[in-house]
Amino acid sequence: MNLSAETEEKVMFDDIASMLRTFEEKRENLMPILQEIQEKYRYLAPPALEMVAKRLGLSSCDVYGVATFYNQFRFNPPGKHQIKVCLGTACHVRGGDIILENFERKLEIQAGQTTPDREFSIDRVACVGCCALAPVAIVDDTVYGHMAPSKVEGVILGFEIEKERKEREKQDSESQE
Amino acid sequence: MVTLIVDNKEIETQEGSTLLQACLDNGIYIPNLCYLSGIEDPPGSCRLCFVEIEGYDQPRTSCRVRVQQGMVVRTNTEHVRRLQKTAFELLLSTHHVDCRNCPANKKCELQRIAKFLHFGLKLKRLEPLERDIEVEHEHPFLEYIPTRCVLCGKCVFVCRKRNGQPMLSFAKRGFDTVISFFGEKDKAVDVCKECYACAEICPVGALLVKDSPNIPNP
Secondary structure (H helix, E strand, O other): OOHHHHHHHHHHHHHHHHHHOOOOOOHHHHHHHHHHHHHHHOOOOHHHHHHHHHHHOOOHHHHHHHHHHOOOOOOOOOOOEEEEEEOOHHHHHOOHHHHHHHHHHHHOOOOOOEOOOOOEEEEEEOOOOOHHHOOOEEEOOEEEOOOOHHHHHHHHHHHHHHHHHHHHHHHHHHHHO | OEEEEEOOEEEEEOOOOEHHHHHHHOOOOOOOOOOOOOOOOOOOOOOOOEEEEOOOOOOEEHHHOEOOOOOEEEOOOHHHHHHHHHHHHHHHHOOOOOHHHOOOOOOOHHHHHHHHOOOOOOOOOOOOOOOOOOOEOOOOOEEEOOOOOOOOOHHHHHHHHHHOOOOOEEEOOHHHOEEEOOOOHHHHHHHHOOOOHHHHHOOOOOEEEOOOOOOOOO
């Protein structure tokens, strides 16, 4: 993890600490708190769960049990590029799980995880509403219909080339100055 | 005291006791995994303790039924056995059966139930569906082997009872459900060091004291 990510986390934990003070120590506040953290930071960091447990007088593993039960919570920071692979009925029938597997293998992470460089994260979703295009993957805001295992590499490569191009431009402008 | 008839035998038991407890106290064994005597609200989740009670159409889980005066109960009907065998078969289908290398061998509740139901530990009808979960090595004193766990919840119950706040709990959902020791590593050092109630209560050798033999890939 680089330095900026560390300071970012520290700011997040400080903010969560002050947010927690606005809640009463009642068990029924558990879900609203978790939802608020998820809403604001897009993930529940393990230390945040421990902070919540302490505030509400619950055991950490109880909080973890509740949080892991629900699909709406994630435990890794989302990547810069979010890959969502549809596993709804139509996509499932057309081999959506194979697409998911290909993304997982290519990026060496599992669904729900983020690459160590925080560039990509993979999630499985259930139906994005364009079943005619099955199997579907959504990367950031772009819908990729009629996905094929062979197209997975190309999608990732596109982002990597884009990243390299931006870096080169940045370097060029810096050297010109 | 309450009198009831179980398998044509008259038994006496205390009022308010569960039917399962009454039978066990009187030497009538009914297969069970998730029931613990003293548990106020039995989860009834293992689906093994079915009995037929006169006046009810369907078999009932005996851990969830309170005894009543004059109850007539049968524990070994064909319907009951079929339900028990199916529930047991489903449990076995996700259980890594390797008794020879398991520390619970010969005292395993699954072996006892298999013997009682005359049911082999080898699957015939169902395909094995082992869960691909790694062994939990994070706890300082305990090992958790999810492929052996039947998710009876006894460990969570005894831990909560003894330590107020449990050091372990169910996590995730459905087929991915596991027992997790999330958080409070420091507290675990003080509390778990002298307790081990969870490892003692585990009916299948899924929770072990660290450094005991037969832990897969340490």
